[in-house]
Amino acid sequence: MLQDRAHAKKDLPAWVLPSEGHGALAQKLLAGALIYYLLALACIDLSRQPQEIATMWLPDAFASIYLLLLPSRQRPWLVAALALVIPLANLSYGDPWRIAISFVPANLTQIVLATWLLTHHAHPRQAVTDPWQLLLSLALGGMLPSMVGASVAAITVPYLAGAPLGSSVTQLWLSWLISSFFGVATLLPLGLWIMAKGLDFTSLRRPGVPLALGLVAFTCWGALRWLPFPFAYVITALVFTALFGGFVVAALAALLASVVLNTSFALGAYQAVLPTDARAILVVLPMLIAVIPTVLIGAIREGLQMQFDRAQRGEALQRSMLDASPNLLCLVDEKGRVVRMNAAGARMLGATDSHALQGRRFDELVHIDADAGPTRAEVHTLDGRTLLAEWHREPLHLQSLESAAVYALRDITAELEAQGMREQATRSEADSKAKSEFLSRMGHELRTPLNAVLGYAQVMDATLQDAPRDKQREYLGQITQAGWHLLAMIDDVLELSRLEAGAGTPKIQPVSLGTVAEQACAMVQTEATRKGVHVTLAPADHAMVLADPLRLRQVLINLLSNAVKYNRAGGDVRIACQQAGTRWTLSVTDNGLGISEVQQAHVFEPFNRLDQSGSEIAGTGIGLSITRKLLEAMNGQIGFSSQLGQGSSFWISLPAASLAQA
Structure with missing residues (x-):
């Protein structure tokens, strides 16, 4: 709201709101007081008989708008100036000083209350395009302050003017309310436009707008003189003008109609037989019915025009973005x-x-x-x-x-060509690096058992005549053990190569995960007993998965063998099964050596024993690579978690077999 008022101020002329500086406040007070005085004289002359209430009161609406455009610290000065101008206008018209003073409390109360409500709750930019916000502004800036002002006037005017209190108080309250609200409904829309847009009246220069405003003035004048039910014709002209010109034209048309209608009453164009206070109710009320729909239609039309302009700007922006x-x-x-x-x-x-x-x-x-x-x-x-x-x-x-x-x-023709060349170079480099690493690790792993075979063979050859038979058997046992180790590595390499080549289709069928786990436990039980490792298998007879039984058993043997080999003496290995949706998960958990965070990224690399190659634990470093390949061939998954010195937990996941499949 403050930004709206600041936007409006910069577009106002200096004689209305001069810039800050020497004498600026005096100029503002003089301009506001003078305009209020002239409006008051005009409204009194056009719509009020001596010692009666005017049927249209515009000055209070102007004062509220003018106060909204002033800085907060300068507003009390204008209110004080208006306290002098209000009785001066009535005295100029010929009212006694008691009657002139009696209007001051009600007018000032109404002005200050309307200014406060509009300051905290009005949204000028929205009110000129949103009929609901406009109704809210009319209610807060017009109806509510007018009711309060009428209540104050019903007390102060009879008391200060010396008039007797009685049945006229109700009529005074109603006349004040209608005339004040009529003035606000007539002038506030134009003030809201100035607060939102400044003095932007470019729409008045559109062809046909002056003619439409002239038609409104002529209709208001002629309908009162010559036509029955004149307000029906006035409403028609106002609605047409609002639809044609938008909000600011509708606001000016409403103001013009009010001035012409009240001038017609003042000049006797419409001779009413009712007294002035009754005419304020029965004649001004139709004016309100004509004015309020006019500005509401203008707000609707302005909102639609704003949406249309926004759509055009959006379309132009989209066209520019498309072409860019x-x-x-x-x-x-x-x-x-x-x-x-x-x-x-x-x-x-x-x-x-x-x-x-x-x-x-x-x-x-x-x-x-x-x-x-x-x-x-x-x-x-x-x-x-x-x-x-x-x-x-x-x-x-x-x-x-x-x-x-x-x-x-x-x-992406050129991009794909360049990307293809980069990918080919990357693949070639990766393949070359992988081959180099494979050969390096393979050579290292094969050299160890070959050195054992050759070393013990040389020892036997050198000591064949002198060594006792038991010693020779020991050497032969070492040679045999190294040979079997070498054969196991060659078998693992061949198995990995076969899996990577996609040879051999797994025979997927319903398999009891618990039964295969029991078989795998039996295969590693000897080694577990030798190391004092306790293997525990949780019951899992109901766990049915889709897998190749032989490959699944090989997977579990590899996992259990690692859990036993890399465990501590007297350690534990726990096997558990759990169903998760449409899959079964089997976990193998130990409390052995564990894997460091640095080595965890290399767990599934072939021939990578994770810094255990120099230990006494036998192994090729290829078992987990084979395990993952076997699981992938069976639509399975593998993962793990580990902490160094606390143990590891490897898990596999396989599709569950339905009852119909089982």
Whole structure:
């Protein structure tokens, strides 16, 4: 609200609100007091008989608007000035000083209350385009302050003027309320416009607006003189003007109609047989009925015009954004015809002008699959070129274009060529690095058992004659153990190569996860007993999964073997099963050595024993790689969590077998 008032102030002329400086306050007070005085004289002269209430009172509405445009610290000075101007205007008209003074409390109360309510609750920018905000402003700035002012006047006017209290108090209260609210309803809309837009009256220069305002004035004058039910014709003229000109024209038309109607009464164009106070109720009331709908229609029309202008600006902005895009952007209707395409799209398709493509079928211009979603396709342009494009189709559901869609295409021909070259270079580098690492690790792992075979063979050869038979058997046992270890590594390498090559289709069938786990536990029980490791299997007879039984058993043996080998003496290994949705999860948890955070990223790398290659624990470092490959072939998953020195927990997940499959 404060920003709205600041915006309006900068557009007002200096003689109304001069800039801050020497004498600025005096100029503001003089301008406000003078305008209030002149408006008061005009309203008294046009709509009031001596010692009676005026039927139209505009000065209080002007004072509230003027106070809103002043800084808060300067408002009390203007209120004080108005306390002098109000009785001066009535004295100038010929009222006794007691009657002139009696109007001051009610007028000042009404002005201050309206200013306070509008300061804290009015939204000028919204009121000129929103009829509900306009009604709120009229209620807060007009109806409520007028009711309070009428109540004050009903007490102070009879008391200060010396008039007797009695049945006239109610009529005084009602006359004051109607005349004050009529003045606010007539002048406040124009003030709200000034607060929101400043002195922007460019719409008055539109062709036909002066004629429409002249028609309002003529209708108000002529209808009162010559036509029955004159206010029906007045309302018609006002509504037409509001529809034609918008809010500011409607506000000026309402003000003009009020002035002309009251002037007509003052000049006797409409001779009413009722007394003045009754005429304020029975004649001014139809004026209110004519004025308020007029400004409301003007606000509605202004709001629609603002939405239309905003839509035009949005369309122009969208057109600029479309043309600024280097990619093809095209709007297609429900029949697949081009509604609009940007300039970049026309150039991509080999056309010189996008307008020439409107109305043509999009699938004739761009030969791609029309399924929704981002994809890549070949685009055959009008000039015979073939492009590789990335495209996206976004459906639209508009009332004017039901089942329409927006297509976006980006030429990625050069990008794909460059990306292909980079990917090929990256793959070549990765393959070369992987081969080097594989050969290095393979050579290291094979050298260890070969050195054992050769070393013990040389010892036997050198001590064949002298060594006792028991010692020779020990050497032969070491050679045999190294040979079996070498054979196991070769078997693991062949198995990994076979899995990576995709050889061998797993025989997927319903399998009891608990039964296979029991078999795997039996296979590692000897080693577990030797190390004093206690293996616990939770009951899982009801756990049925879809897997290859042999490969599943190999997976569990690998996991249990690692849990036993890398455990501490007297440690524990726990196997548990749990169903999660449509899958079963089996976990193998130990409290052994654990894996450091640095090594956890390399757990599934072939021949990587995670700094255990120099330990006494036997192994090839390839078991977990084979395990993951086996699980992937069975639509399974594997994961783990581990803490160094506290143990590890490896889990596998497999699809659950239904009862029908089992």
